[in-house]
Amino acid sequence: MDKEIQVKTIVINGDNTLSGTPKQLTATVLPTDASQKEVTWSVSDSEIAVITETGLLTGLKNGTVKVTATAKDGSGVKGDKTYTVSGITGSAVLIQSIAITAAAITNGQPLQLTTQITPANATNKTLTWTTSSQAIATISADGLLTPKLNGTVTITATSTDGSGKSAQIEIIISGVTTVYPTTVRGESILLWQRSNGGWGKTIADLNDYNVAPTTEEKAAALATKNNTDTTIDNGHVVTELRWLLADYKTTQNPNYLAAAEKAIDWLFLAQYANGGWPQYYPDKSSYRHQITYNDNAIANVMNLMWDIIKAKNNLELVNPAYKPKAVTSFNKGIDIILQTQITYKGKKTVWCAQHDEVTLLPALARSYELPSFSGSESVAIVRILMLVEQPSTAVKQAVKDAVDWFNGAKLFDITTQKITDATQPSGQDVVVVPSPGNVIWARFYDLTNNLPLFCGRDGIPKTTLAEIENERRVGYSWYGNWPSALIGSEYTNWKAKHGL
Known part of the structure; x- marks a missing residue:
């Protein structure tokens, strides 16, 4: 997680006089490596002068007025200067x-x-x-x-x-005939983009976009343009649009920028009013309608919204009009994260990989993805909460409660090992073995007893990995060290930043 550097000082540049000619104000923001240097401009008396969002100061009548530049990074830092307005010979006539x-x-x-x-x-x-x-x-x-x-x-x-x-x-x-530079990846992503702005899973391995499509693949892509199987699962939409912006940056091909912005529009449209995102949109069949944290789907979208807000990681290339929309979207996302945090024995814990979009309760997805505490997806959710620059009491408590749960869910002295096993259908297996001193977490924990939970395609919960079928043992990540860095240095630095 990037360390946010907040504004410490703002100085409004130039002298403090204003005549009948509007003056463009600028401000020096320190430190020079502050993460966000944007300011909000305001005046103390709008009858004396007015100022635009970009700092253009216009005198309306003679007098004095204080101009204030306030940091947008949530630090509360302000800089001000009092201007003497003179040379106004009559009342200003405003545009009607x-x-x-x-x-x-x-x-x-x-x-x-x-x-x-x-x-x-x-x-x-x-x-x-x-x-x-x-x-x-x-x-x-x-x-x-x-x-x-x-x-x-x-x-x-x-x-x-x-x-x-x-x-x-x-x-x-009309009439534009300019031919722009292209990339194989950019053209492939454009080809597979659905008419609604998103992407499906036809290209399951995102790296396959780097390979020029065959004639058959081109025909298939064009034939499925209007499909509604567009999804944020497995990194889709967010990854494609980030790659389009990267290719736009190197080629200046506006088709890539237009397609990326169309994808951002899809993300805004797909968000529920309560702030969550479904796994698929607009197809909401089966479990696709659920608020989906699984595989960091919503975390990926929230990080994208954050980059729009902060104008970084190539998101500074998109239309500035997206920024206020992203602020609203991100804040709504924070709200639903707080609302879906699971309470266990009177204390908030972590999140399920998916929640019902109406009741907000943990929900079933695939047969082996039962309602549970997630030891994996919850990590990315906490990191999103830790992005908030002026966290409320609720956000601070949510982070603390989640970290407390991670600490209590540690599994000691074991690890997993993939082995060759000719007796198994897959020819291999994943087994749990002793590992003195090692700390790991389970992917899922039972909501009733907070103990590791495993499940095969039969949908019946088990207490050990060995009890589920071989195909699921080797085809899914049941253990990992996902929270390790989060509950260590990241949490320590976050507490220090907010004086906790």
């Missing part, structure tokens, strides 16, 4: 309406957008321009729209005078 002139691109060439602003004598007519898809088209500070792909974009023009006025227009783009 903005209209963008209707336009379309049919030749694939850049287009200068124009607006009509009322009243004509508005004091500050400066606008900020944004596009719904930077993959399809980018737009400059003065409204020059540059197409990248054929498609449709929504363009927004927003006032900077504090009036809060804005306008939108949908622009259809």
Whole structure:
């Protein structure tokens, strides 16, 4: 887990005078390696001056006003400066309406957008321009729209005078003939992306995307474009879109960015109102509808949302409009994690690999994945909780309770060993053997007695690994050291960071 470095000091740059001309403010944020350097701007008196989200300060009448820059990293650090506003000879006239002139691109060439602003004598007519898809088209500070792909974009023009006025227009783009560099992986991922933005498990081994598809595979991919078997299981969707962004970064092929953003849209759409994600969406047959922590499915999505929020690990390449959506999504995810933490004998513990999305209770998935305490998936869930920069009392207690459970669930002096065994159907076996001094955990623990739990395809719980069939013994991870680093240095550092 990356160590978050919080802001310690904010200094607003430049002098403290403001004339009738708007002034772009900047701030120095220290330390220089702070994890998040973004600030929120505000003014003490909006009748004297107004300021935009990006720090453009506009005087409305003569006087003094305090401007404050507040760190967005949750540290609470602020920097302020008092400005003297002078040279305002009359009352500022705010924008009442903005209209963008209707336009379309049919030749694939850049287009200068124009607006009509009322009243004509508005004091500050400066606008900020944004596009719904930077993959399809980018737009400059003065409204020059540059197409990248054929498609449709929504363009927004927003006032900077504090009036809060804005306008939108949908622009259809055609005639773009640019041929962009490609990668085998990127093209293969594009090929298998479903129409809804996600991916199924047809490419079970994600590394197979690095191999150019055959003619038969291309035909199969095109024939299944509208399938609804899209899933976050086994790393899907999150891995594909991360790889698309990596390939976009090296090729600048906007098709890869557009596909990655379509996948992010799918993730937002798939999230339940209560904050959980199902294993599949929109196909919710069988156990696919359950809130799925199994194989770190939700943890992978939450880490992606965190990277959007922090604009890192190539997620800084996606549309900035995703950031507030990711904040909401992440916070909802934290809420459902807290709600699904299992209580045992009056104390919170860890999580099941999957929970019912309505009752939130531990739920059955495959026949050998019974409702249970998870010694594996719960580790990633705790790490997500530990990302929260200003953890509530509930978050702090959830982490502590989970670590307490991990410490109490340790299994001593044993390990597992894979052996060759010609008498077994698979020709091999996994057995538990003595290992003095070793500490491991079981994948699952029984909800009734908190003891290791094993289960074969018959769905009947067993107390030892040897009791289940050979195929499940060798085909599933029943023991591991998953919590080891978490309950050691990671937990120690987390407590020190939050003064616990």
